[in-house]
Amino acid sequence: MNIFKQLIKSIYSPKDIALFRFQGIGKTILFVFFLTFISILPSIIFLSTALSTGINSARTIISDELPAFSIKNGQLTADTKVPVTSNHDDLTIILDPTGAVSDTDVENEGNAFALLKDEFVLASGGRSNTYPYSMLQGLNFSKEDLLEFIDTMGENRGIIIPIISVLLFLFSSAASFIEVSVLALIGLALKNLLGRKLTYRQLWRMAAYSETLPTLFFTIMAAIKTTVPNSFMINWLVVIIVLYLAINEIPKPKQKIN
Template structure:
């Protein structure tokens, strides 16, 4: 197997199933290993975008339907809000409440018995989080006039703004996370290499560490897709994840030692 002809997906499979493949890795350049890390991170991040994008698209659709059917007609003009219907309008659950009350002198204390509260009056908004209270008047936002129809026209465009932000955020977060993980794994590799008397250079350990992230990362991705949660798995998975990483590093070093490749030359 010539190292310069191994394609990306073959590298994924070989890094998972063939410990002897790590003999080839230590002969390759650092740039090739780093390129694999970026491509693998991109693949995982793009696949990870599917569910959040689907859920966001579905949630926005539900918000639009709820807004059209359940929210009464309203209009904000000259710093004053007018809402059709009987007041107050209340949305509440166990720990939070939202109240719309455009009558004169509404009772602000209605939100005080909740951990989270939000009150909309004729001239202002009052939010409460624990003991902290924040208040904004509509005039603070300047000469902004709109009504329910204007908001209805705007809501579908939320997909245009939110979905790209979600995709870019997941991709960047995944790549940055994998870069930091590779650095942490390289430190683990230094310890393992010392314990096994592998005599590998740090650059070779780093390259091994990059590929050792493959299988644990795929398992992590699959677990996140599961429709149900396994009790205590999230708290235990850190140890499972890096336990697998260490296993691959140990097996890779043993394989390299058997071939006498204590220091791998670099080839492009």
């Protein structure tokens, strides 16, 4: 079965997800990469649009409406004691050195990017991608540096968009593999609850395909710019339910007759 048929089957068929536990790990890893690529498409499209049409808006907002700020030793400091939010057309920019704004708050803004106390957040259609400043050791960044960076991005968008897209894909893939691994651990408890005989490797494969339904749902919501409240909790609830149903499709071990 090719990867596209697996994608379709794993949307609605726990029985097929259960059968996928026997396939090679390489094919499952490829599926996780494929699913991750689908999930970040709205963010890539937003990024491309923002770089193509929003550079001037972003520069105006940052230059005229945001106070002076700097990022040093993984922390944001700014000449403000409250979060600053600026809106222009379909773009929202948030500056918050206080820690009051969360990545969930940024998600609710639709198309937005935010400089928070210890992380940068890019949001599109109710989903967000978060990048801690600590990932870039020795980062020293100021308002003036950001303005210069925006000018550079505008001049080199044809090169920058592919590079940022690849980085976004790599970070998102890492997050996906972590999520699948955690879900497989939860699967160990579920298989004991249901009395099924499964290894962690088999549960990892099943967990990967259990991610399909919520991933496609949130990707569609992001594409139509619709915010989903409590998306984190909904995502985990759905994947756990799908994995539970898939485990339940596996026959129970036969009881030994004395």
